[in-house]
Structures are given as structure tokens and as C-alpha cells.
Amino acid sequence: QLSDMWKHADKNKVYMADLESGLHYSLRVEVSKFSTLAGDKLTALRKYVTVLAKFFPARPYLKNLLQSLDNWLRSRANTQISYSDFRNMVDNNEQVPDAVLTSDVTWVGCQGSKSWLRGFPCSVWTLFHVLTVQAAYNDQYQLKETYPLEVLDALRGYVQHFFGCAECAVHFENMAKETMTLVSSMNEAILWLWSRHNQVNYRLAGAPSEDPQFPKRQWPSFDMCPTCRNMVRRRSTWIEGSILDFLKAHFCLQNIATDYLV
Ligand code: FAD
Numbered sequence: 001q002l003s004d005m006w007k008h009a010d011k012n013k014v015y016m017a018d019l020e021s022g023l024h025y026s027l028r029v030e031v032s033k034f035s036t037l038a039g040d041k042l043t044a045l046r047k048y049v050t051v052l053a054k055f056f057p058a059r060p061y062l063k064n065l066l067q068s069l070d071n072w073l074r075s076r077a078n079t080q081i082s083y084s085d086f087r088n089m090v091d092n093n094e095q096v097p098d099a100v101l102t103s104d105v106t107w108v109g110c111q112g113s114k115s116w117l118r119g120f121p122c123s124v125w126t127l128f129h130v131l132t133v134q135a136a137y138n139d140q141y142q143l144k145e146t147y148p149l150e151v152l153d154a155l156r157g158y159v160q161h162f163f164g165c166a167e168c169a170v171h172f173e174n175m176a177k178e179t180m181t182l183v184s185s186m187n188e189a190i191l192w193l194w195s196r197h198n199q200v201n202y203r204l205a206g207a208p209s210e211d212p213q214f215p216k217r218q219w220p221s222f223d224m225c226p227t228c229r230n231m232v233r234r235r236s237t238w239i240e241g242s243i244l245d246f247l248k249a250h251f252c253l254q255n256i257a258t259d260y261l262v
Contacts, residue, residue, distance in 0.1 A: 021110075130256070227246075
């Protein structure tokens, strides 16, 4: 039985509320577990904030905040930064005009049927799928200098150094070590993340972390993308070109819904 507070979500859409809630949670909750940021952790944080400033399709107030945070990190050559100084910038206590990161948490596409299911981890996947796709669009129009592994590197560093689920971090690092460095184009980065996410879905099907209302399946489902699969001797295989088109359309700016945003 789902509660009366249940928010309607369309599985064919991406929700900005999930992306913003995830950013708030990562920068104000996960990163805050470390009072001092130094060494590889600081490098990982810098890379994460840089890809957010470059590729997150933010609303203007958040765009300004991400830009100011990235500039601030770049302007500090320090080998260590305190979380409280970083937090001061996240909260915009310096009063950069028109710059805000919400402190509201509203899960929509990532809403779980129980409070402990889905939510933040779902938003991390969603965020990085959006970022790989946005980086590819930027590259196509030569809008920003970028290299194929930039977003995946940032994800790898974030997961390794900040993601609260230690077991997930070990699993992900193993996948990254195996094949991530073979990625040689923006489109391959999109496909790499999609296929690794499906590997994780396969491994976790039926696990205690699975929300029974959102069973782990190979994604996208047939009804979401009928042209993405081929049936060969009663086994379905993916059609890579169609998958790429589907991912680029699903995670594009026009498909990000603004419902339930505060
Ligand atoms: P999620 O898997 O979080 O997916 C979010 C949304 O992305 C889905 O609702 C769907 O719209 C879309 N989606 C689904 N599959 C794909 C795909 N292949 N490509 C693109 N979009 C897709 N949990 C564990 O218990 N053990 C682990 O080892 C583990 N490792 C993780 C590693 C990482 C890097 C992350 C970010 C999370 C990990 N988790 C792990 C959490 C787990 O993967 C799910 O995020 C969590 O169980 C919530 O699942 P969900 O139903 O919201 O769907």
C-alpha cells in the first residue's frame, strides 16, 4: 500500500527534483563526513564540482552557485581545505548574487515505497547518466573543452571517496578498473555507464535493497524502447545504435521535468 503522499512520476521522464536533492545530499551530507579535505579526496571533490559546473543542466540560481563553488576550489591551491570553509560556499554565506543550492529533499522519479529505499543512490545514477549525455552534447557543439573520461573519472572518484555505501564503492571500483579506461569517446562513456548500471541491476535483482515496487530489471524495458532490442533465437540482445539514441533523448534537457520543485 503506497501512502497518500505518493508523488506521481512518469518513468519516461527524468526529474530535476531528484537531481537537485541528490546534489544537496552529496555536498551537505556525504562530503560533510570529512572535516578536512586533502590529497586524493580533495582531488575527487574538485573533479566532481568541475563536472557539475560544466555539465549539470542547472536552473540559473544553481548554475551560479556551482560556478562560484568551482571557481572557489580552483582559486585555492591549498593542499587541504576544511569542510566548514567548503560548506560556507555551498550555503553561499559569501552572498554571491542569485546563487542557491536547495536544502530541500524531494524524491520523485527516485521516490521509494519505503523511506529507506531508493532516494539518494538512485539520484547518483541519474545524475551521472545526465552528465555523460550533457558532456556529449557539449562536445558535439564544441561548447566546452572536455575529454571522454572526464565525467566517468569524476563519478569514480566521488564513489570511491564519498559514497556512503562502502560495499557499492568496492564493486564499482572493480568494474571501473576492468574497462573504464578503454572508453575513448563521449558516446562510449554514455554506453559504458548504461551497461555497468545494468550489470549492477542484474547483480542486485532480488537483493534486500531492492524496492518491490521497482524491481531491478535490464533497462530500458521493452515498452520504454521497443527498438532497443533484437530477438535472436528467443534471446533479446541490445542494438547499440538505438540504445545510444534512446539514452541521449532520455537524459536530454527537454526530458527533465520540473514537477515538485520548490
Ligand atoms: P537505480 O538502479 O538506482 O536506478 C535509478 C534509475 O535509473 C532507475 O529508476 C531508472 O530510471 C534508471 N536506470 C536503471 N537502469 C539504468 C541503466 N542501465 N542505464 C540508465 N538508467 C538506468 N546497492 C547495493 O545493494 N549493492 C551495490 O553493490 C551497489 N552498488 C552501487 C554502485 C553505484 C555507483 C551506485 C550509484 C549505487 C549502487 N547501489 C548498490 C545502489 C543501487 O544500484 C540502486 O541505486 C538502489 O538500490 C536504488 O535502486 P533504484 O530502484 O532506485 O534504481
